[in-house]
Structure formats: C-alpha cells, structure tokens
Amino acid sequence: MNLWVPLDQDNVRDPFPMYARLRQESPIYKAQTGEWIISCYENVKYILKDQRFRSGNKLEWINRGITYFKSRDRDLSAIATAINSFLLLINPPEHTQIRKFVSSVWDDKVVDQLILENIDILLATRRRGSTLDIVDDLAKPLPNMTICKIMGITNDDYEKLSTLSNNLVKVLNLYNSFKDLVNIDSASKNLISLFNKLLKSKQQTPGNDLISKLIVANEQESEPLSDEALISVFIFLFIAGQETTIGLISTGLMHLSKNPDQLGRLIAQPELMPNAIDELLRYDGPVHLLGRIATEDVELIGKQIKKGDTVTLCLASANRDGNYFEQPDTLDLTRTPNRHIAFGSGIHFCLGDWLAKRQGALAIGKFLEMFPDYRINTTNPIWNNNLSVRTLKSLPCHI
Ligand code: HEM
Known part of the structure; x- marks a missing residue:
C-alpha cells in the first residue's frame, strides 16, 4: 500500500491519519517519487541537526528545471536569481x-505597538453580529502590513507585494509543474525589480528600517554581498513570515473553535496565550514538510539512505509523535514542556519565531477579546493544495 499520498484530497484536508500510519508502519519510508519520508520526532530532529543532511535540494532541483526549460527556449532564470x-x-x-549578518540587525523586537496598530486597522470597524473571513480580513493582510513596516516598504507597494509573495513562496512546494514555474518566474522578476528600486533608494536615503540597516551592515562586511544576493536576502525575509503566519492565525482560530473547552479556558485566562501559541504550533503548525539531501551514505534504523537521496521531514507528524508527546492528538493549551519543532531545529532554526509568536498571540488575543462568541461558518474549510506550507484559503465566520 502506498503510504505517502500528500496530494490526495483527503490528506490535504487532514494529513494526520496518513502521518500516523507512516509513524506506525514505516517511520523511514521510501516514497514512490523516490524520496525518503521521515515521520517520527527522534529521526526528524536527528536529521535536522546532522550536517550530513544539507538544505538546497530545492535549489538544485529548480536549477535543473531551469536548465531543462532553457533548452526549450523558456528562460526561467529569474527564479534562481531570486532564491539564490x-x-x-x-x-x-x-x-x-549570511545568517550572522542578518541576525546582527534583525534584533528590534519591540513590535507590539506596530502589530496592534495594524490589527486595529483591520478589525476596528467590525461589529459583533456580522460575518468576516478570518483569512482575508485578518490573517492574510496582517503579516504583510507588519513586515512592510519593519522593512520600510510604503503602503502603496504592499498589496501588490503580497500577491507576488504568495506566488513566489510556491517555489518551496513539494512538487511544481511547468505552469507553476512560469508563475514563480514572473513573481521573481517583479520582486527583483521592486526590491532593486528599494535598494537603490535606501542606499541614497537610508531610514530606520530593516532594509536600510541591512544595506549599512553589508557595507561594513569584509566581503559584502553583491546587490543581487542582498536582494535575494530581502525577498526571503519578506516572504518567510507571510504564508506561515497566515497559517498560525487562521488554523489556530479554527482549531480553537473546534475545542470549545480550550477556547473557553483561553478567554478566561488570557495569560495562557504564549503557551497556547506553542500548542497550536505543535498541534497543526503551518510548516508540515521540510526537505534535505544526504551528502553521504547514512544508515538510519536499518534503512540505507544513499548519498544524494532526498529526505522529506514531516515536522507536523513529529509533533504528533506519541513517543514524545503525551496524548499527542489532544489540543492542550496548558501543555508543558512543549518541545515542538514547528520552527525546525539546528542551524536553520526559524529566525522569525519571536515575530511569528508575538503576531499570532496579539492577533488571536485581540480577536477573542472582540469576538469571544465567533463561530466558523463552514464545516469543510478549503486548504491550499500544499503540505509544505499548509494554510487555509478562506475561513468565513460569524462574529
Ligand atoms: C508561524 C510562523 C512561522 C513558522 C511556522 C516558521 C517555520 C520555519 C521553519 C520550519 C524554518 C526552518 C526551515 C528549514 O530548516 O529548512 C524556518 C526558517 C526561517 N524562517 Fe520561519 N517560520 C515562521 C515565521 C517566520 C517569520 C515571521 C519570519 C521573519 C520574517 C521567518 C523567517 C525565517 C527565516 C529567515 C528562516 C531561515 C533560517 C535559516 O535558514 O537559517 N519565519 N521558519
């Protein structure tokens, strides 16, 4: 029986039974597509921390695709420039x-005021007794507005940038068709051009924003990044926290409404929020899958992973591993300790975890304060067709 069917619509709606079967029957599973699927906590964490497994299979895969299409007169090279x-x-x-250089300026963690102002813009005119879409009206615009302010991007740009960001982030999907690549290429060209303009204008007139700080820090490096590489860094910082935070806020509010005892507890004890955010990230975090490539032969619990093999790490499955978490399928907002790996582990551990958690806590907190009786208006919410970064497309509700 094929245990790995991530695009099957039942699994897109609810992949957790598939993950449970993988953990039970074949925790290191060779998929029909050729890659290894790793589903238990211990193995996922082990691979994330083991330098014999490297990132970049996506970059190689995309570069192979670009070379292939070039031979057919389709130039998709902007994708490689954008993501390099x-x-x-x-x-x-x-x-x-690059991580050291970005971390040196990515330190202004005083973001509450900025996020609260953005939430206010989005929710202030909403009235109890009406309806809204949690994705379109809150979860989607909020992280975009916030990262624009942090990076010093004016409001006129952000709606266009949001669409481009959604298109480009698809480059991280597990599988991409030619049509996907054409869309990703177009988003790449647009984002490169927009961030190039921002780079030039902030080189001339720096502000107190992240882009300006990165430009100044880069000039002080002994081996500064090229403009092209710097633009790629900007693009990633811009897109990294968007789809992911959409997922945290909307999936989080959906699961809370499905667990009224937990929801009631959180409303009664808002001080539980930081814990609640971690539990929502564990229970159904936005990043379900990560990829790595083996740089040498590795034996793992009796399976021979060969040099060059691709491994797909199921973070969301690891976070439901009963050998590691008690009652893993129960949403327990008071769970402590909660050593989930929704932000990864090892050298690529998420750089924006603090921003994601704070934004999630303020958005969900303010929403519950304003609309404690919200009810989700659908029994069958629609998910994007992608387990890598898994988000809802829409979540209508009564408030
Ligand atoms: C709930 C929201 C978020 C989740 C679940 C999330 C998850 C992750 C995960 C799993 C990784 C590791 C990727 C790997 O190992 O291959 C990662 C990396 C990263 N994330 Fe996040 N992320 C979130 C929000 C953000 C935000 C808001 C930012 C900042 C704007 C951000 C910036 C980054 C960066 C820069 C990396 C790459 C770090 C590196 O490779 O050294 N993330 N994130």
Missing part, C-alpha cells in the same frame, strides 16, 4: 555568513 541567497536553501559556510 534564501537562507533556508543554502549551506555553510555561505549560510553561516
């Missing part, structure tokens, strides 16, 4: 250098 310095796709020593 994406932190999560590169490896040491380049990764160490």
Whole structure:
C-alpha cells in the first residue's frame, strides 16, 4: 500500500491519519517519487541537526528545471536569481555568513505597538453580529502590513507585494509543474525589480528600517554581498513570515473553535496565550514538510539512505509523535514542556519565531477579546493544495 499520498484530497484536508500510519508502519519510508519520508520526532530532529543532511535540494532541483526549460527556449532564470541567497536553501559556510549578518540587525523586537496598530486597522470597524473571513480580513493582510513596516516598504507597494509573495513562496512546494514555474518566474522578476528600486533608494536615503540597516551592515562586511544576493536576502525575509503566519492565525482560530473547552479556558485566562501559541504550533503548525539531501551514505534504523537521496521531514507528524508527546492528538493549551519543532531545529532554526509568536498571540488575543462568541461558518474549510506550507484559503465566520 502506498503510504505517502500528500496530494490526495483527503490528506490535504487532514494529513494526520496518513502521518500516523507512516509513524506506525514505516517511520523511514521510501516514497514512490523516490524520496525518503521521515515521520517520527527522534529521526526528524536527528536529521535536522546532522550536517550530513544539507538544505538546497530545492535549489538544485529548480536549477535543473531551469536548465531543462532553457533548452526549450523558456528562460526561467529569474527564479534562481531570486532564491539564490534564501537562507533556508543554502549551506555553510555561505549560510553561516549570511545568517550572522542578518541576525546582527534583525534584533528590534519591540513590535507590539506596530502589530496592534495594524490589527486595529483591520478589525476596528467590525461589529459583533456580522460575518468576516478570518483569512482575508485578518490573517492574510496582517503579516504583510507588519513586515512592510519593519522593512520600510510604503503602503502603496504592499498589496501588490503580497500577491507576488504568495506566488513566489510556491517555489518551496513539494512538487511544481511547468505552469507553476512560469508563475514563480514572473513573481521573481517583479520582486527583483521592486526590491532593486528599494535598494537603490535606501542606499541614497537610508531610514530606520530593516532594509536600510541591512544595506549599512553589508557595507561594513569584509566581503559584502553583491546587490543581487542582498536582494535575494530581502525577498526571503519578506516572504518567510507571510504564508506561515497566515497559517498560525487562521488554523489556530479554527482549531480553537473546534475545542470549545480550550477556547473557553483561553478567554478566561488570557495569560495562557504564549503557551497556547506553542500548542497550536505543535498541534497543526503551518510548516508540515521540510526537505534535505544526504551528502553521504547514512544508515538510519536499518534503512540505507544513499548519498544524494532526498529526505522529506514531516515536522507536523513529529509533533504528533506519541513517543514524545503525551496524548499527542489532544489540543492542550496548558501543555508543558512543549518541545515542538514547528520552527525546525539546528542551524536553520526559524529566525522569525519571536515575530511569528508575538503576531499570532496579539492577533488571536485581540480577536477573542472582540469576538469571544465567533463561530466558523463552514464545516469543510478549503486548504491550499500544499503540505509544505499548509494554510487555509478562506475561513468565513460569524462574529
Ligand atoms: C508561524 C510562523 C512561522 C513558522 C511556522 C516558521 C517555520 C520555519 C521553519 C520550519 C524554518 C526552518 C526551515 C528549514 O530548516 O529548512 C524556518 C526558517 C526561517 N524562517 Fe520561519 N517560520 C515562521 C515565521 C517566520 C517569520 C515571521 C519570519 C521573519 C520574517 C521567518 C523567517 C525565517 C527565516 C529567515 C528562516 C531561515 C533560517 C535559516 O535558514 O537559517 N519565519 N521558519
């Protein structure tokens, strides 16, 4: 029986039974597509921390695709230019250098005021007794508005940038068709051009924003990044927290409404929020799958992973592993400790975890304060067709 069918519509709606079967029957499973599927906590974490497994299979795969289509007169090279310095796709020593450089300016963690102002813009005119769409009206615009302010991008740009970001992030999908690649290429060209303009204008007139700080820090490096690489870094910082935070806020509010005892508890004890956010990330975090490639032969619980083999790590499955979490399929907002790996582990651990958690906590907190009796208006919410970054397309509700 084929245990790995991530595009099957039942699994898109609810992949957890598929993950449970993988963990029970074949925790290191060779998929029909050729890659290894790793579903238990211990093995996923082991691979994330083991430098024999590297990131970048996506970059190689995309580059192979680009070369192939070039031979057929389709130039998709903008994709490679846009993603070449994406932190999560590169490896040491380049990764160490860029991560250190980004971390040196990515330190202004005073974001509450900014996020609350954005939530207010989105929710202030909403009235109890009406309806809204949690994705379209809150979860989708909020992280975009916030990262625009942090990066110093004016409001006129952000709606266009949001669509482009949604298109480009699909490059991280598990599988992409030619049509997908054409859309990703077009988003790449547009984002490169927009961030190039921003780079030039902030080089001339720096502000107090992240892009300006990165430009200044880069000039002080002994081996500064090229403009092309710097633009790729900007693009990744811009897109990394969008689909993911959409997932945290909307999937989180959906699961809370399905667990009224937990929801009631959170409304009565808002101080539980930081814990609740971690539990929502564990229970059904936005990033279900990550990819790695083996750089040498590795034996793992009796399976021979060969040099060059691709491994798909199921973070969301690891976070439901009964050998690691008590009652893993129960949403328990008071769970402690909660060592979930929704933000990954090892050298690529998410750089924006603090921003994601704070934005999630403020958005969900404010929403519950304003609309404690919200009810989801559908029994069959529609998911994007992608387990890599899994988000709802829409979540209508009565407030
Ligand atoms: C709930 C929201 C988020 C989740 C679940 C999430 C998850 C992740 C995961 C799993 C990784 C590791 C990828 C790997 O190992 O291959 C990662 C990396 C990263 N994330 Fe996030 N993320 C979120 C939000 C954000 C935000 C808001 C930002 C910042 C704007 C951000 C920036 C990054 C960066 C820069 C990396 C790459 C780090 C590296 O490779 O060194 N993320 N994220």
